[in-house]
Amino acid sequence: MPASNIGNIHDYLVPTQHIDSDSTEVITFATERIGGAKSHVERAVRLFYAVRDEIKYDPYHIDISRESFTASVVLSKKSGFCIEKALLLAASARAVEIPSRLRFADVRNHLTTARLKELMNTDLFIFHGYTELFLNNTWIKATPTFNASLCRRFGVRPIEFDGIHDSIFHEFDSRGEKHMEYVRDRGHYADLPYDELIATFKKYYPHFFKEDRSRSVYSFEEEASQDH
Numbered sequence: 001m002p003a004s005n006i007g008n009i010h011d012y013l014v015p016t017q018h019i020d021s022d023s024t025e026v027i028t029f030a031t032e033r034i035g036g037a038k039s040h041v042e043r044a045v046r047l048f049y050a051v052r053d054e055i056k057y058d059p060y061h062i063d064i065s066r067e068s069f070t071a072s073v074v075l076s077k078k079s080g081f082c083i084e085k086a087l088l089l090a091a092s093a094r095a096v097e098i099p100s101r102l103r104f105a106d107v108r109n110h111l112t113t114a115r116l117k118e119l120m121n122t123d124l125f126i127f128h129g130y131t132e133l134f135l136n137n138t139w140i141k142a143t144p145t146f147n148a149s150l151c152r153r154f155g156v157r158p159i160e161f162d163g164i165h166d167s168i169f170h171e172f173d174s175r176g177e178k179h180m181e182y183v184r185d186r187g188h189y190a191d192l193p194y195d196e197l198i199a200t201f202k203k204y205y206p207h208f209f210k211e212d213r214s215r216s217v218y219s220f221e222e223e224a225s226q227d228h
Contacts (some may be wrong), residue, residue: 089131
């Protein structure tokens with residue numbers, strides 16, 4: 001996409017309420033992880049793998065308060081679900097001068113755990129979040145959701161990223177069975193559409209968010225091993 005058609009690129013470089021790329025913790029994380037990388041592509045690749053594997057995927061300990069949906073909070077927890085990890089990747093990218101934005105889609109997950117599917121009462125994940133990075137004058141999709149250790153337990157290939165091609169969920173797992181299906185594209189945002197997101201979550205998953213999950217002892221990785 002030509003630069004003239006992407007709008008104001010500055011909107012995708014500045015810190016926001018949820019993509020707090022000016023946080024000292026985020027800046028430190030980003031600068032340490034890129035090492036001596038000079039090009040934006042190489043920096044983006046290093047940041048992708050840092051967020052993918054250093055931040056454990058966890059769909060059970062979700063705090064839906066507005067202040068919890070920030071990149072620096074995700075970094076302090078060292079865990080998060082898809083949207084939280086997308087926030088951290090977007091903030092880390094902006095911290096090292098790579099334009100970034102959030103993108104959302106509804107996906108049908110054919111490879112979840114029995115417990116999570118029961119709690120959500122569906123295999124349709126509304127507002128799945130990932131990151132888009134502006135590299136070589138075009139937007140590239142980057143999905144750092146599932147850490148490599150979790151993928152091994154599920155028997156799926158970890159999502160890779162080269163900074164050139166889109167990085168999205170695999171359609172099939174390593175056994176040729178359905179894994180992820182993109183159902184609806186919800187567009188891109190310069191910051192998290194918090195009010196819309198929470199209203200949608202409460203509409204589609206009322207039982208999940210009515211429960212107090214703060215004392216949950218569930219482990220998604222352990223369930224993946226048991227189920228798969």
